[in-house]
Amino acid sequence: MIPVQGVQGQKIAVLGLGRSGLATARALKAGGAEPLLWDDSAEARAKAEAEGFACTDLMRNGAFDGVAALITSPGIPHLYPQPNKVIARALALGVPVDNDIGLFFRSFATTAWDNFEVAPKVVCVTGSNGKSTTTALIHHILTVAGRPTQMAGNIGRGVLDIDPPQDGEVVVLELSSYQTELARALTPDVAVFTNLSPDHLDRHQGMGGYFAAKRRLFAEGGPDRCIIGVDELEGQFLAGQLAQGREDDRVIRISSGQKLDDFGWSVFARKGFLAEWRRGKQVASIDLREIPGLPGAHNHQNACAAYAATRALGIAPRVIESALLSFAGLPHRSQLVGERGGVRFINDSKATNVDSAAKALQAFPRIRWIVGGMGKDGGIAALQPFLGSVVKAYLIGFSARDFALQIGDTPHEICETMDRAVARAAAEAEPGEVVLLAPAAASFDQYPNFEKRGEDFTAKVRALIG
Missing domain, CATH: 3.40.1190.10 (Mur-like, catalytic domain)
Structure with a gap:
């Protein structure tokens, strides 16, 4: 742990009690501060209270009295599209807002x-x-x-x-x-x-x-x-x-x-x-x-x-x-999951936007492409110049049909689920080809995060290839 310096005897509010929020609370306490914690999740608050921390609703009257700073987790908006109500209140009261990096x-x-x-x-x-x-x-x-x-x-x-x-x-x-x-x-x-x-x-x-x-x-x-x-x-x-x-x-x-x-x-x-x-x-x-x-x-x-x-x-x-x-590489980033009959299976679930998907599509010569999820602004139309290596696309998730309209003449099949997409791509793939998961979309329609999506792809592939 890195104890926070310069906070001895100060009240410091902490908003968001995920991994970084709880680590921040511990480091503030080790530095002699009095952390006041809040998260909208009752489960997160209960976990913090189990460690002996005080949870305080930072929107109640007087909650910021005597508070020297508000430390917020990165996922909480502090400016655009609009600040979280707690952060907005801190800014209005002139309370400095920082994060664990600071x-x-x-x-x-x-x-x-x-x-x-x-x-x-x-x-x-x-x-x-x-x-x-x-x-x-x-x-x-x-x-x-x-x-x-x-x-x-x-x-x-x-x-x-x-x-x-x-x-x-x-x-x-x-x-x-x-x-x-x-x-x-x-x-x-x-x-x-x-x-x-x-x-x-x-x-x-x-x-x-x-x-x-x-x-x-x-x-x-x-x-x-x-x-x-x-x-x-x-x-x-x-x-x-x-x-x-x-x-x-x-x-x-x-x-x-x-x-x-x-x-x-x-x-x-x-x-x-x-x-x-x-x-x-x-x-x-x-x-x-x-x-x-x-x-x-x-x-x-x-x-x-x-x-x-x-x-x-x-x-x-x-x-x-x-x-x-x-270097073995990282999971969900051009990760080689396995190989069967000269066909490689690559997990690039972290390719959640057009640019990262374009890079993945340029990495291999013949691709069976599993794509889709919760599409972002603009969809995947910008990927048209990079589809020359795609033998066929297998579309999944909420944006599958929208994406199908944006890939031109590229052969495709709407599979909706990861299970069907992996099974169809594996059945049709020929030696020398790559079955590539590069979704070009967020995962939140079917999975809590890109890691779970990649883990599902990996599990389906390994069950298939033995």
Whole structure:
């Protein structure tokens, strides 16, 4: 646990009692604060009270009397499309609103560091797609390299739930736009921006607000090194804002597809090969084509980001290459579930939007595509240019019939359920083809989250192939 500093004797309200909310309450208590907790769920409140915490309805009169701050969970809207009523009240009363990320950054460094030979560092990863894989890959490389490391944030543990860092340790955090937008303190040593594509637009009032939320990690965080994906205009703009010029190697530009050999420091992948360039010279190269845990151009971008981040931390290219080869990948992200009769079954349930689904569709040559769920704004019409590799689509969920109208002449079948989609795709697949779950939609019509959807696909496949 990371005890929160600077809260001794203060009343601190905590809204939302999920994983991060309870971890925050414990860390506040360890720092000497008096946490006042609330969640609309009676079950969540009961769990908190079982740990000895006081739950207080923050909408009752006088609830914020003497409260120094409100700490809110990331899933609770604080601005758009409209703020949660408790947050709105705190703002009206002038009570500072923060989140666990802000508390972490103001509490991470302690006087214990005075005895360390190497100060601990924090690497933060944000962007639209690839955050989790990049975060896990950085953590994996550091582990292989023998560096003490912990992983937290949007993946793994809550940030305040991790152990106090050791001498020379590196904490790797995956941060969403919800987290970066609200945190009152952001001071990473290395920050990574993977890419940007439309997502969560209701929470940020459009693309401009979404990009602005990501940008805070860099513009206000002031990292020593910035790793910026420049395959979209926003990344190019951000790199240009952060660098003093093209030779400024505090900014490491990364790309999957572009040759970036005219900058102070860059890492890019082309035709399956990763290359590192510094000041006009290539200094390292890695063949990514046969790395099983990193299939496709989108994963090659993740590899570039993780490579750049760990190079910025002083890890040697050969060590990084060895770690890439042993990386198993993450569940629900281009995960190989199994193989039967020359047909591979790939679980990419995390492909919940058009951009991530497009990347999955470009990763394999012949695809039996399981797609559908609760469609997002715009549906999947934008995927038309990427359907050349699709042999047939098997449509599931609430938006199945709408999606069928948006895929043009691509052969398709409306299956509605995962069970039928897996059975039909497996029955029709031929050797050399891939049965790919890449839904391009949210899961909430049939599943509580994308993980449960991916687990259902995995279970159906494994029952089928034995």
